[in-house]
Amino acid sequence: MTKISVAVCTYNGEKFLRQQIDSILNQTLKVDEIVVCDDGSTDKTSQILGDYQKKFPEIFRIYINEKNLRSVKNFEKAVSLCTGEIIFLSDQDDVWEKNKVEAFDTFFTLNKQTDVLCSNGHIINENNQKQDLYTVWDVPEFLYANKQEIDYFKIFATIGNFATGAAMALRKSILPQVLPFPNIEGLHHDEWIALNSSEQKKFAFLNEKLFSYRIHNEQQVGGISYPKNEASKEKLINRFDYNKKAKTFRDFKIKFRTLNDKERKFSSFLEKNTDPKVKRFVETVQKERQVLEQNLKSEHFLFSLFFKYFYR
Incomplete structure (x- = not known):
């Protein structure tokens, strides 16, 4: 059996943390370890994590940072501490579908050449209500619908990134190629992983919606959703279709x-x-x-x- 790890980064996440952790624990294919790196929370996050560690000591490994590392370096720490063959990245405020781990594990098993995998997802609000929106994760399906073969590296390197960390899992074997994450202003760890893996043709994308990404006032990164109309769809296609020549x-x-x-x-x-x-x-x-x-x-x-x- 493949050993599966989840790298979770937390910072003042008491409001939604329990729901996210419960969704990870309640998977149809159980995870083997959950590595949490807390970036100096001042709310009840540490207490919540301690409760889970007491209840599931064989699964949880909790690390409290002595100084605030911020998102990129905190994820670098969390990922490097994982021991599983497959490592999932997890935010503190999302919710996973029950079959997320199983779907990813099946894909990795059947596609040995893939080192990094992302999936589509839902958008939810603070009250767990799913929003009927288009997202950047719909882009691959839009391009495939136009019968276009996708060059992920060209998209990530020259246009933009839709390989969100909340949607991502990777093989531990790729870590020497992506760690340490560089300190480049405006470059997040997920984009760095996507760039490196897609350059080697080792990146893949699942259109199945396997998690819910929460939009709320406290989150650090957003800007991934758009109104569900033809104008938004056309805008996304025009932006990411690298074969479409500029005219105007x-x-x-x-x-x-x-x-x-x-x-x-x-x-x-x-x-x-x-x-x-x-x-x-x-x-x-x-x-x-x-x-x-x-x-x-x-x-x-x-x-x-x-x-x-x-x-x-």
């Missing part, structure tokens, strides 16, 4: 800004650090921008002169 001035402006932001993010890190992986990501962005510049020049020569000076 606005199209080119958006694509240039995205590529420039990504290059600045990676390049600022390389000014003080040497990392061949980050260098490759920068080169991928630069090549994509060169293609975009060529397309702009052929489509709108006068626009290309403007972009040369204002969107470099």
Whole structure:
């Protein structure tokens, strides 16, 4: 049997923590360990965790950080402490479907080449009510519906990330390739894992909705949901469809800004650090921008002169 770990990061999560932990414990395929790293909570989070550890001492391993590490480094610590062959990432305020672990485990078993797996999910509010919304996790299905083969690395490197940590599990064997998580402003640990695994063609995505992502005022990261209408769907497709060529001035402006932001993010890190992986990501962005510049020049020569000076 595959040993399964869950890496949970907490910080002042007393309001929803019990519901999330209970959903992990009540899986159709039981997990072997839950590693929790608390980032210095000042509410009753530590007390709640202590109660679970007393009740399930064979499953829970609780670590209280001496200083606040913040999300990226706290997840780095939690993941590195896991001993399972498959490691699930978990926020403190979501809810898992009962078959989430089983579905992921089955996929990993049948797809040995996959090291990182994400799934689709629901959106819920503070009262556990599911919201009828589109999310970035719907993007793969939208692209597949257009009969398009998906290049995950190209999307993650040059457009944006929909591989959310709350939706993610990975093989322990990939950890040497992704740890430590770099301190790059605006780059979260889930995006870093997605970039590295997709570059090696070891990333996969399940369209099944296997968890509920909670939207509330206290969460640190949001901005993943959109009204469920054709305008939102078209917006998501236009954003993530890398085969769709820019036509209008606005199209080119958006694509240039995205590529420039990504290059600045990676390049600022390389000014003080040497990392061949980050260098490759920068080169991928630069090549994509060169293609975009060529397309702009052929489509709108006068626009290309403007972009040369204002969107470099």
